[in-house]
Amino acid sequence: MARANPFGALKALAHLPMVAGLLFAVFLYQIAHDSLPAVWMFFTAQKFGWGPAETGWSLTFVGVMTVIVMGGLTGWVVPRLGERRAIVVGFLLMTVGFIAYALVPLGWMIYPAIAIGSLGSIANPAVQSGMSRQAGPSSQGELQGALASIASIAAVLSPIFMTQLFSHYAGGEASIYLPGAPFLVA
Numbered sequence: 001m002a003r004a005n006p007f008g009a010l011k012a013l014a015h016l017p018m019v020a021g022l023l024f025a026v027f028l029y030q031i032a033h034d035s036l037p038a039v040w041m042f043f044t045a046q047k048f049g050w051g052p053a054e055t056g057w058s059l060t061f062v063g064v065m066t067v068i069v070m071g072g073l074t075g076w077v078v079p080r081l082g083e084r085r086a087i088v089v090g091f092l093l094m095t096v097g098f099i100a101y102a103l104v105p106l107g108w109m110i111y112p113a114i115a116i117g118s119l120g121s122i123a124n125p126a127v128q129s130g131m132s133r134q135a136g137p138s139s140q141g142e143l144q145g146a147l148a149s150i151a152s153i154a155a156v157l158s159p160i161f162m163t164q165l166f167s168h169y170a171g172g173e174a175s176i177y178l179p180g181a182p183f184l185v186a
Helices: 005-014 019-032 035-048 052-081 083-103 107-135 137-170 180-183
Strands: none
Touching: 019 035, 019 083, 019 107, 019 137, 035 052, 035 107, 035 137, 052 083, 052 107, 083 107, 083 180, 107 137, 107 180, 137 180
């Protein structure tokens, strides 16, 4: 019963160094990822003057890229790169995507940034596969519980933190005008 809570599951998996490190990476990834729905509409309106139509098209492109990456590209790329390289390459691509979101000067440039960032999703299945293998068959429930807990905690913390960053750096009082600040932090 002591392990049947978010922190108990994390503690039970802490003795597996690879799993513990990847759970921390998943937490950071979730914080970063959850910055997108938290500030995307505000960011694109502030930086590019976009309305609902332009923002909708950008989110449609995210959906198309998700289908391409998760629907086929991941299954082709991960076996060729191997899990470890897929994780590193995926996280690097996501990082480049977030930096690009923050810094692109023109609205059309967000589309290549979305493509690059979306390609980073090849890391997700590789991370889960590696953790599952190390956790072993008897700890799969704890692992999935820990992952769900991490996602839930990030879903609460990220919007609070990222909207405050956006508000500060996109406002008239900011020492540096940088509406993409949440994406740089991500």
